[in-house]
Amino acid sequence: MRQSTVIVPLLCLLSAPASADWYEATGQAVIRSADRADARAEAVQDAVRKALLYSGASVRSVQQVTDGLLTQETLFLQTQGEVQNVQIISETEEHGYILVTIRADIFPDQKQCSNVRLKKLLMIxxxxxxxxxxxxxxxxxxxxxxxxQLFIQKLQEFSHSSTSKLLPQSIRQTDLSYQDRQALxxxxxxxxxLRARLEDVSLGERVGTNWSFWSDAERERFYRLELELLDIQQQKQLFSQTYQTSAIWDFQDRTVISPHSQRFxxxxxxxxxxxxxxxAAQDIEEVLRCESVQTQVVLVDAERLMLNAxxxxxxxxxxxxxxxxxxxxKDSTGQWQDQLTISDLKLKITELSHQSAxxxxxxxxxxxxxxxGDLASPEPAKN
Structure with a gap:
């Protein structure tokens, strides 16, 4: 299981090899208390990290900014890719956000993730x-x-490692049965x-007194998200994280505001x-990037097989x-489990459609x- 922080410390720039690729990405950040400088720095961090995700770099080692782009800030990014010659292309403000688009010269270490071009289907x-x-x-x-909905939208915006499928109903069980896992x-x-719970959306104590008839005294409102990524084939937790934030809730108690609205x-x-x-979406993208792709055999026909990818x-x-x-x-408790055995059989893709091969x-x-029901993996798998 891998643990991650909510806000990853950012930025990296080191001298690098002679060959690299240019990546363009847009980051955003909320303007808090009219502090545009802080919001700009956060937006640049967001953009650089997205560029690294696009490149296939895996976020791990610490490097340092050397081109003077952010000379007044102490920003670090944990990555195995190396970034240099970051350029800010544009900077705009929209609805309380700063949006910054950057171009970055990135030298990813592709040896750390051989299947970066292959997408995993993520059930949400x-x-x-x-x-x-x-x-x-x-x-x-x-x-x-x-x-x-917003999480899926964000994952789709920059994920090169997964496609998402929203399940029709929430899976509440802590431990899925063998039959449930097989059915999924x-x-x-x-x-x-991926499954998640909103553990806290409560209101804090009122702050001061508001004598205006159209609003109540300000209150802080919390948001705590507990997120878990599972490999149900191997019954393994890949990632677990709690994300927390809060902000002033300055509406009257009887005010109704739809969380699906732009107003909200x-x-x-x-x-x-x-x-x-x-x-959270960036963290999930990072975790899934180097996970294996396992397709399932859905039909055996003479000298060929059909796969569900x-x-x-x-x-x-x-x-x-x-x-x-x-x-x-059956395991020691009498529960049915899967045993995967790597065979000597190699397959080659001969026909391809969007969702099968x-x-x-x-x-x-x-x-x-x-x-x-057997599996096929584009890379050597491990038991």
Whole structure:
């Protein structure tokens, strides 16, 4: 399991090899207390990190800014990619945000992640309010739904590692049964499941007294998001993080404001949530980038197999995959589990559609051992 902070310390620039690629990205930040300099620095950080994610770099080692772009700020970015010659292309303000577009020369270490071009399908369980009674003020009962939609939107904006599928209902069980895990994988073709809870959307104590008839005394409102990324195939937690923020809630208690409305997202509270969801989406992208892609065998036909992944996941004609035999066994508690065994059978993609692919065996003699439900991985898998 990997732990991550809510706001990653940023920026990196070191001397690098002679060859690199230019990446362009736009970052944003909320303007708080009219502090535009701080917001600008945060927006640049956001943009640089997005550029690194685009490049396939994995965020780990600490480097330092050397080109003078942010000479007055102490900003660091943990990354294995190296950045230099960062240029600010544009800077604008919209609805209380600063947006900064940058171009960066990036030298990613691709050896750390060989399957960066391949996309994993991420199943997303709708975010749920743990304490609906906290949503009474403002009638924010749809805050879980609106947070889910915005999170998916942000993930789609910059993710090169995943495509998202919103599940029709929230998965509340702490431990999924073997049958539940099998059903999810059969239906959606992925072991990766994200689920989240809004643990706190409560109001704090009133601050001072407001004598205006149209509003009440100001109160702080909290937002705490608990997020978990699972590999349900291996019953492994890949990532777990709690994100917290707060902002002044300056509406009357009886005011109703829809969390699906632009009015809500332009409030200080909405902007704070936006920032949290942006950080969460970037964290999930970073975690998923180097996870393996495992496609499922859905049909065995003579000398070829059909897989439940295609060009949408980044597969190409001629790609080679390794077959993993999947067999059931009972663990020490008597529960059914999967046992994956790496085979010697290699497949090559011969036909491709958006969501499926046909593959032929490099050594057809082994094809008879493959069953529907077995897996194929574009990279060597580990038990």
């Amino acid at each position: 369980s709708p975010f749920q309010l743990s304490h609906p009674e906290q949503a009474i003020t403002g009638q924010l009962y749809e805050l879980g739904s609106s947070s889910t 994988q059969r239906q959606y073709g992925s072991p990766y499941l 997202w332009r409030t200080g509270y909405g902007k704070s949530i936006d920032r949290v969801l942006n950080a 295609g060009s949408a996941q980044g597969l190409k004609i001629g790609d080679e995959l390794t077959v993993l035999y999947r067999r059931q066994h 046909w593959a032929e065996a490099v050594n057809a003699a082994y094809l008879a051992n493959v069953q529907v």
